[in-house]
Amino acid sequence: MRDARDIASKARGHVWLRPIGYALCLTVSLALLPHTTHAFEIFGLKLFEDEASETLEIVDPLSYTVTLDVIGNDPDNALQDRLKAASQLVQGAERPVSGSIGLIQRANGDFEQLVAVLYENARYAGEVSILLNGRNLAGLPADANLEGQAAVPVRIVVTPGREFxxxxxxxxxxxxxxxxxxxxxxxxxxxxxxxxxxxxxxxxxxxxxxxxxxxxxxxxxxxxxxxxxxxxxxxxxxxDGPVAAFGATSVDGAQSVDSDFIAMMAGVPEGERYDPEDLAAAARRLRALEVFSSVNVREGESLSADGSVPVGISVSERKHRYLGLGATFSSTDGGGMEAYWGHRNLFGRAEKFRLEGSFGGVGSTSNPEDLTWRGAALFEKPGVLGPASKFTSHLEVKQEDPDAYRRFSVEGGVGLGYELTAEQSVSAGLVVEYAKLTDSFIVDLETITVAVPLEYVRDTRNDKLNPVTGTRLALLVEPAYEVNSGATFVKLRAEGSAYQALDAEKRFVLAGRVAAGSIYGADLAEVPANRRFYAGGGGSVRGYGFQDIGPRDGAGTPTGGLSMLETSAELRIQITDTIGIVPFLDAGLVSSSESFSDSSFKAGAGVGLRYLTPFGPLRVDVALPLNKEAGDPDYGIYAGIGQAF
The missing domain is CATH 3.10.20.310 (membrane protein fhac)
Structure with missing residues (x-):
């Protein structure tokens, strides 16, 4: 069979639709950049800094040396280590004090800290003695002169006594x-x-x-x-005091965000029994709106005249307009750029509107018309069915040309999400897509697909960008109907990831991911190419090209599959506060049947470099394919923002 992608009539979309995509790709408003510039730091470099850093000068500097001895039973020196960690005399020994008065003040503060450490370790009969130049602190006058040599000797003697x-x-x-x-x-x-x-x-x-x-x-x-x-x-x-109910909620600090909307989204149930968990949930919901730089939800210091608990909400709004640029690179798929502009409070009730444009494949093709590009408009309105709900909609125009197919599509969709708990959410949507596809089976196939995605997510990760503990589970059920062919099918997908720090400082984190999916109800050729399963690439099995794992036709072109299985394991090692390395192993398979019967795993292994920033880790991964076949790359290099999963 002739390779369908070599036929001149490739799916590029109707001419009248192209300007819509181009316009969405290029819509970024630079006029909204702030007019004043403040100092900021990126990659360790301070830019636009206009004030010199100030250093505190110590008057009459006095140096000292210090020893700390524990007299008595102290297995493994555990108590001594805690005492040293709490002692300002020990921790600050390399920094001179301000004369004899400064040394006496530091020693007095140390005495209280050391006694507190003894109590924390159940030693209530302990004794602490601090000797400054041989003189006991307990008998020193406040104006004692300790000078007389280059460094004043300080000795701390602790007799902890028995454990109570x-x-x-x-x-x-x-x-x-x-x-x-x-x-x-x-x-x-x-x-x-x-x-x-x-x-x-x-x-x-x-x-x-x-x-x-x-x-x-x-x-x-x-x-x-x-x-x-x-x-x-x-x-x-x-x-215990009386049992009380929540009273009225008041809001201060709001400017362009509607105060009544803020109180509604807080969702503190007036008239219901007081529960501090309701206040914590209210603060979490308000922060999730992303329109505030700070949120404080607090109960009144005293009960109201009617015996209820008044609730006060203080907010500080952040800038509502924003824009950004991003870049990605893969040695197998080329480079790309993304630009976006957004508004966080479009109509005064935290409605989000965002325009996105991107292109990719730079360096992977010599034909500009083969570049991948995408333009999208997204809208989100919270609180449509109560504070736990959210309405979403999107319109997207896209062209892509991976190895498996060429696609031009226009897609629109609406959805409704609902937060069951702080960790669990569900969502349902309706998506309609027009696509023009060329793949291994057919050229310029026009499809109109109607899908109803239903999703459940449980997320306990401590940090969405760089988690060190917790898990995430996502389950997707998506019934779909292709209008032109009459094909009906259901797509099932499950993905779970887990993160566990291996040490108290959380510098060694073990991370794992497993994903699986199947499509039921239609043959492979009946499922539109962009809705089949694929594996390979930076977000899948590193070391292989994008979508290159799985069944192929006679010409070596990936066909996609009806089922997929992927797994990844990483050991994230933080070398310094900003630098980390990540050895990893990925594996995956794609099958043309629902039962995985005609497929085998392909694996890739490598190591990555991470540079930690306030907006997430910058990532560069280098991977080798462990099951290299004809057409597979010798290696893969992937760069982006955020962890691989």
């Missing part, structure tokens, strides 16, 4: 009723760290507030150390 355990523990309410300490560590026989008492108080008050008591507080605390028996007796008295 909790003895009698009593928690009660202000009316004398016993109160269960719950899951706290404040129990008889446990190690009596002072932090356990404070943490237990915080947890108990949070429990009471969660039960509708906004005024709950600790009204009494009695802590007695029994030195003879090495136990600490603790009595806590809780004042």
């Amino acid at each position: 355990l909790f003895g009698d523990v009593n928690v009660s309410t202000s009316d004398g009723q016993s109160y269960d300490a719950g899951d706290t560590e404040l129990v008889s026989g446990a190690v009596a760290r002072s932090t356990v008492i404070l943490d237990a108080e915080t947890a108990l008050i949070q429990d009471l507030r969660g039960a509708g008591h906004p005024s709950a507080k600790v009204s009494g605390r009695d802590v007695v150390a029994d030195h003879a028996n090495g136990v600490l007796d603790v009595s806590l008295t809780l004042d």
Whole structure:
């Protein structure tokens, strides 16, 4: 069979539709750039800085040397390490103080810090002595003169004493009723760290507030150390206060965003029982609108006359108009650029409007007409069915020419998303696409596809751009109908990723991803080429060209498939605060059937470089194909913003 892509009549779209795409690609308003320029830093370089940095000058500088000794039982020097970390004398030994007064002040502050560390480690019979030039701090007058040599010797001696355990523990309410300490560590026989008492108080008050008591507080605390028996007796008295409901919500700081809309989107339920989780959810929803630089949702300091809890919201609006440029590069697919302009508050209720334009394939083709380009207009309106809902719509004109097919398309769609919880959301939409396709099966095929995408997402990642903990799961069910051929099919896709830091500093992060999908109800040729499954490239299996993994026709052109399976594993290693390296392994397969029966895995491995910035890591990956076949590249280089997944 002759390669359909070699036929002169390639799908480029109707002539009258092309200007729409070109116009959307080029729509970027530079006139909205700010007229004043402030200093900013990028890649470690400070630009437009007009003020010299100031250095504080120390009057009458006095240097000192310091030692810290722990006398007594201290396995593995664990307590000594904590004491050194808390000691300003130790941590600041390389920085001179301001004369003898400065050294005495630093030592006095150190004494309190060191005693606090002993209490945090259940050592209530401990002793701390600080000697300045051989003289005990406890007996030094405030104006003592310690000078006389180049560096004043400072010696800290800590005798920690025995480790105390909790003895009698009593928690009660202000009316004398016993109160269960719950899951706290404040129990008889446990190690009596002072932090356990404070943490237990915080947890108990949070429990009471969660039960509708906004005024709950600790009204009494009695802590007695029994030195003879090495136990600490603790009595806590809780004042729970009345159960209250939420009152009215007030808003301040709003300028161009409607105040009533802000209160509605906060969604604090007036008249319902007080719950601090509702306030946290309100702040999260308002931040997600992306129209505010700061959001503060707070309860009133006291109850209103009717016994309700007033709610105050303070916001500070950010600039509503924005624009940006971006670039990508792949050694297998060429380079590209993207430009966009957007408005975050189009009609005063956080409506988002955005115009996007991009082109790609630079360097991968000598024919300008073969470049990929895209133009799109997107609109989003939050709060259409309550604060947890969001309406979206888009219009997109696109031309692309990957190895598998050539496509010109015009697509429009609407959707509705709903936030079930802070971590879970669902969405449904309606998409209509006109496409002109040339692939291995047919030339200039015109399709009109109507699809109904239904998606569920559960996302617990701590950071969307550079996660170190958490998971993300996305499930897609998309019934579709191709009008011209009458084909009906359902596309299923599932993708999950997980992230786990391997050390306390979170400099070693293990990341993994698995994705799978199948199309049911139609043969491969009946499914429009752009809706089939493909694998390979920077966002898939690195080391291979874009869409190059999977079945091919007699001419070696990828046909796409009815099923797909991908997996990736990375070890993200942070070398410095800004530089990281990432060894990785990817694998994937694409099958022309739903059962994966006629396919085998292809794998790629490599290493990446990351440069961490406030807007996400800059990424460069180099990968080698481990199952190289004819037509596969020797290596792949991929660059972009953000982690690979």
